Amino acid sequence: MDYTPVPTVVPSTPFDVSADSQALRGAMKGFGTDEQEIIDILTARTNSQRQQIRQRYEAEFERNLIDDLKSELGGKFEDVIVALMTPPVEYLCEQLRAAMDGVGTNESTLVEILCTKSNEEMHEIVAAYEDKYDRPLAEQMCSETSGYFRRLLTLIITGVRDPIGVVDADKAKNLASELYEAGEAKFGTDEEVFNRIMAHSSFAQLRLIFEEYKELSGQTIEQAIKHEMDGEMHEAMMAIVECVQSPAAFFANRLYNAMDGMGTDDETLMRIIVCRSEIDLGTIKDEFERIYNRTLFSAVTDSETSGDYKRVLTALLGGA
Incomplete structure (x- = not known):
């Protein structure tokens, strides 16, 4: 089947990095915080544009934008905003690390991140992980998993998959x-x-x-x-x-399960919406509606998310 990835977040044009930097400073300066302004700017810029804003902010105000955002925001809303401000590969490395940290392992997160990647994407993640944590991803993963499951993930991490498009x-x-x-x-x-x-x-x-x-x-x-x-x-x-x-169907099902039943799996909900927003979140929305006969927007709106956290997720979905 033909797979056409449609993103929900595309480069903002025209893009005025200085105006965005100043607007964000204004939203956090003085008494109270203008959360809506932060949402409006950051959900309408690509990660590459957000990195430019971050650099300009530091140059203009001699302050760290992420530190400022963390000091003004809280809870799940802060988590999504920080995720948006983190380079995509670095964010996935953080998610892998969190899935293997502490007691027990979140195998489902490992599967979602590792089993869905091409060889080229896997190489990037492996290099970034070792760079960030000074420990090979395969080594840590081997200490947290076992049996044939460990062997499968090891093969994937080692990057043995044939290049994209190789068919015989x-x-x-x-x-x-x-x-x-x-x-x-x-x-x-x-x-x-x-x-x-x-x-x-x-x-x-x-x-x-x-x-x-x-x-x-x-x-x-x-x-x-x-x-x-x-x-x-x-x-x-x-x-x-x-x-x-169908990658879109896979992620649509993951999103549905993250919101189904008691409580919400916020980590999964957040990770997929943030990570796929510039890749194929538009396609995932279409698949979600086809499979579940309701819009992803309405599912998120009716879920147990609330306040600014819900507003930032629905903004990334591109509205109703």
Whole structure:
């Protein structure tokens, strides 16, 4: 299927970095804070433009913009604004670190960030992570996960996936056959084979492999994975499959689950809306409405978010 990524945040034109810098200073100076002004400026600029504002702010006022924002804001609203002000790759590194920090590991966050990336994106994250934390991402991840799940993530982090667009039709037939032999055609599952194929093939190649698999077995790859795997391996494999077929549907489902039931998974909600706003949040909105028969805007509005936090999320969605 053709995948057309539509962002909700695009470069602001005309862009007056000095005017934005002064407006932000004005919004935080004196008694009280003009939160709406901060939302209006930062949600209508790309991350690259926000970095320029940050530099200009420092040069003009000899103050750190992020420190000023933190001192004026609080709670989830502060978290989203700081996320918007952080370079995207650095923000993902922080999210990975938080998922592995302390007692227990948030495997779901690791899956969402690592299993959805191309090799090129993965290289950037790996380099930035070691630069920021002085520890290889693979090393920390290995100490926090185990078994075949750890091996799959290690392959992905090591960057063994073929470059974007690499496709070989004959090879797709052979690999589909290998998946069939490693799963449905035998008693038990050979996870090593699934790991190797899912972590090495480009997303375009995987799409072809999944089509060949259906031809061969009469079942979809999703049905096979459901029968063969459970727990975090199942979640990781399904994340790869969904991102191969429709990244927008994968993230739409993640957003729905983040708001479903009691309470809201704010970390996931925030991360996806911030990270995808300049990539494909417009496409994710369309998929959300197609799958759940309601708009993503209304889902966020009706969720347990509130106040400025809710306002900044809906602004990033591009309004109703």
